[in-house]
């Protein structure tokens with residue numbers, strides 16, 4: 001694959017917003033392995049446990065900056081002659097967005113136009129990938145799924161609206177008016193090593209399997225979701241970024257990605273529990289779904305990778321079962337190390 005060629009990535013100055021997060025951490029690791037200079041910004045403590053655990057922290061440059069601070073963004077972009085950017089910073093916690101929509105709108109919408117405005121003034125930038133989400137589409141009936149890139153965005157809940165707004169703003173910057181080299185991604189749910197936000201389904205279930213705490217249901221288990229493995233997502237980001245860098249005609253393109261399968265939440269938990277020989281936990285969790293109502297969230301979502309495949313021949317390498325097992329094993333090792341066990345316990349106490 002051309003996009004994995006180290007000669008391309010070696011020495012490139014790459015900005016990752018939200019580097020302290022799950023996908024930012026995984027992508028930084030992958031790009032460091034390819035010889036890139038990684039510059040990351042994040043508003044939280046400047047130490048990412050995943051990057052520390054994986055031994056990557058000392059190989060990247062980090063800034064603690066709130067993405068709403070445009071002046072600082074501009075300075076960082078200029079000082080580091082940024083050539084490639086992955087915009088991943090966002091307030092992603094759906095529970096927080098239901099309680100504090102303002103912070104979600106500030107970070108996800110204002111943060112996005114601040115960043116794009118700062119990049120507009122850059123002389124070195126050649127490729128910007130903005131992470132939108134399947135949530136931007138809003139609710140469509142099951143017979144209209146999987147989503148297609150040309151579907152209207154019609155979200156109603158705060159997180160979903162914030163992603164759709166950022167998505168449309170990014171498209172505006174890519175037009176002939178501004179000619180910013182932007183590609184927008186709308187991916188399905190992502191899972192894998194380093195997802196240390198325990199309100200997400202798969203880490204939540206794994207923590208219960210590893211006996212850190214009880215599983216906390218957010219739905220009745222019957223809603224359908226599509227899941228992409230994070231290593232496939234990093235591969236995809238590199239594929240899109242490389243192609244946009246090489247060819248400006250991809251400016252303004254939007255790409256969905258998912259596996260084309262809607263798995264019920266219940267079936268994901270069942271797979272994880274059965275793979276790890278814990279059928280009794282599955283039976284306990286199943287009981288918690290009874291009478292649980294889902295509010296403020298889209299019912300069913302899944303996507304294809306049809307367009308990316310048509311453009312670049314890309315397809316996911318990981319089957320769900322393989323990704324789940326790798327993820328479980330990563331958490332089991334991570335949680336076994338004393339420092340990290342303590343980190344998780346502290347995180348759970350703070351919640």
Ligand SMILES: NC(=O)c1ccc[n+]([C@@H]2O[C@H](COP(=O)([O-])OP(=O)(O)OC[C@H]3O[C@@H](n4cnc5c(N)ncnc54)[C@H](O)[C@@H]3O)[C@@H](O)[C@H]2O)c1
Pocket residue numbers: 017018019020021022023024041042043044065066067068087088089090091092093107111131132133134163186187188189190191197
């Ligand atoms: N995880 C998924 O399933 C998924 C699916 C589709 C799209 N996405 C999108 O991918 C991106 C990354 O998601 P993730 O799962 O890694 O999330 P994450 O919460 O793990 O990471 C987000 C990062 O953004 C940073 N951040 C938050 N507010 C900030 C602010 N005001 N200023 C600077 N940094 C700030 C956080 O510190 C964190 O490092 C997001 O844009 C998300 O909407 C995620």
